[in-house]
Amino acid sequence: MSTIATLSTMVTGFPARLRQPKPLPGETLVHLVIRNRPQQWRNFVARLEADFSIPKNVRDRLLSGRLNSPDLDSLGPKVEEQLEEFINNCLPTHGRTLKSLANLQHQMKDPFSQQVNGFTLIEIICPRQRNPYDSNEDRSFEQFASKMGAKVIWTPHDAPRIFNLATILSHIHGDFIWLVPGGTQFASSLVIPSLRRVLGHLVASSKCAFYTDNADSIIYRTSSLHELARRGKDLSANSRDMARMLQEAGYEFAVDNDPASILCELEKEYGGRGLGG
Numbered sequence: 001m002s003t004i005a006t007l008s009t010m011v012t013g014f015p016a017r018l019r020q021p022k023p024l025p026g027e028t029l030v031h032l033v034i035r036n037r038p039q040q041w042r043n044f045v046a047r048l049e050a051d052f053s054i055p056k057n058v059r060d061r062l063l064s065g066r067l068n069s070p071d072l073d074s075l076g077p078k079v080e081e082q083l084e085e086f087i088n089n090c091l092p093t094h095g096r097t098l099k100s101l102a103n104l105q106h107q108m109k110d111p112f113s114q115q116v117n118g119f120t121l122i123e124i125i126c127p128r129q130r131n132p133y134d135s136n137e138d139r140s141f142e143q144f145a146s147k148m149g150a151k152v153i154w155t156p157h158d159a160p161r162i163f164n165l166a167t168i169l170s171h172i173h174g175d176f177i178w179l180v181p182g183g184t185q186f187a188s189s190l191v192i193p194s195l196r197r198v199l200g201h202l203v204a205s206s207k208c209a210f211y212t213d214n215a216d217s218i219i220y221r222t223s224s225l226h227e228l229a230r231r232g233k234d235l236s237a238n239s240r241d242m243a244r245m246l247q248e249a250g251y252e253f254a255v256d257n258d259p260a261s262i263l264c265e266l267e268k269e270y271g272g273r274g275l276g277g
Contacts, residue, residue, distance in 0.1 A: 003118070003203065004114050004115070004118060004119060004120055005118060005119040005120075005174075005175050005176060005199050005202075005203050006119070006120060006122045006173070006174040006175045006176070007119050007120065007121050007122065007174045007175070007176050007177075007178055007195070007199065008121075008122060008123045008125060008172045008173060008174030008176070008177045008178070008222070009101055009121060009123070009124050009125065009177070009178045009179075009180055010124075010125040010126070010127070010168065010172075010177060010178070010179050010180065011094060011097050011098060011101070011124070011125070011126045011127075011150070011180050011181075011182050012127075012163070012179050012180065012181055012182055012237075013163070013181075013182055014092070014181065014182050014183045015181045015182075015183065015184070015216040015266060015271070015272070016216075017216070017266070017271040017272065018092060018183055018266065018270060018271050018272075019269070019270050019271035020092070020270075021091055021092070021269075021270065029087065029091065030065060030067060030087055031065050033086075033087050033090040033091065034065045036090070036267075036269055037090050040090070041063070041086075042063065044086050045059060045062045045063050048062070048079060048082065048083075052075065052076075052078070052079050054075065054079075058074070058075070089185070092183030092184070092266065092267075092270045093182075093183060094126070094182040094183065095144060096183075096185045097180060097181075097182050097183060097184055097185060097264075098124065098126065098144070098145060098148040098150050099148060099185075100184075100185045100186050100187075100188075100264075101121070101124045101148070101149075101150070101180065102124070102148040102149050102150070103188050104121055104186075104188045104191065104192070105121045105124060105149055107188050107192070108120045108121045108192075113192075117192055117193075117195070117196040118196055118199065118200055118203070119195060119196065119199045122173060122174050123151065123171075123172075123173060123174065124148065124149055124150035124151065125150070125151055125153060125168060125171055125172070126145050126150045126151065126152050126153065127152075127153045127154075127155060127163065127167075127168055128141065128152055128153070128154060128155070129154075129155050129156070130154055130155070130156060138154075151171070153168055153171060155167070163237040164234065164235055164236070164237065165220075165225060165235035165236075165237065165242075166225075166229050166234070166235040169225060169226065169229060169235070172222050172225075174222060175203075175221070175222060175223075176199060176202060176219055176220065176221055176222060177219070177220050177222055177225070178195075178217065178218070178219045178263075179217065179218040179219070179220075180217065180263075180264060181216040181217065181264060181266070183266060183270070184216070184264035184265055184266045184272070185264065185265055186263060186264050186265055191263055191264075194261060194263055195263070198211050198219060198254075198256075199219075201254060202219070202221060202254075205252065207250065207251055207252050208221070208251070208252045208253065208254055209221040209223075209224035209246050209251035209252070209253065210224075210239075210242065210243050210246050210251065210252075210253035210254070211253065211254045211255070211256075212239060212243075212253075212254075212255050212256070213256045213261050213262050213263045213264075214255055214256055214257055214261075214262075215259075215262045215263075215264070215266075215272070215273060216264070216266075217262070217263040217264050218239050218242075220242070221251075224246055224249070224251055227249060228245055228246070228249060231249070233245050259273055
């Protein structure tokens with residue numbers, strides 16, 4: 001691409017296909033993660049042992065998932081923080097989605113990377129309903145999002161659950177807006193070439209205003225959303241409705257059906273297909 005396209009991203013709600021993790025009887029979420037990611041867990045514990053000189057008896061209990069408070073207290077806050085981060089990265093949370101986007105934004109700040117790939121990620125937007133019962137949870141999430149370079153857009157707790165894109169249109173400053181499903185994750189090294197290809201197509205074809213990887217990720221041309229809003233259209237969260245309205249307005253859309261083209265990963269045990277099938 002001869003120009004640098006600007007990309008905004010917005011973390012949306014969980015995909016409809018999402019299956020929330022359900023531990024077996026007697027299991028905790030930690031046990032579920034260890035069961036689903038046995039090799040990753042062994043590698044993680046090995047790194048902890050090397051970095052923090054964990055005693056062998058504690059290492060063995062970690063490997064088997066027999067975690068208890070005295071053991072964790074003896075390891076210190078840094079190890080506890082890494083444990084929490086590992087578990088959260090293995091569960092379908094908005095936190096890991098924001099972390100993936102933060103890593104991507106960091107890589108795309110490099111001018112050489114922008115020139116080679118033809119785009120840069122300028123903002124991360126995260127709409128979120130306020131918790132009417134726990135303001136501390138809201139503050140904690142906002143602090144985490146800020147650490148990840150994301151802007152939280154608060155909506156009232158009694159706002160409609162069906163999100164309308166028009167409510168965040170004034171916050172979008174990129175040429176394109178990528179709707180990233182909450183709970184998913186991706187590796188920057190894998191998604192950058194895919195975004196380069198997709199955004200290259202959108203930039204080259206000015207009438208193409210909608211892209212989907214057919215697995216919950218959507219990319220819109222921002223100017224087309226403004227045009228629909230000017231026409232008084234409801235900017236529905238339903239991608240099929242949006243594709244129809246854009247087509248009626250004279251725009252084109254692009255769809256990828258190859259599983260290898262999925263931009264964001266949701267593991268099979270959580271209802272996704274995973275990258276590459």
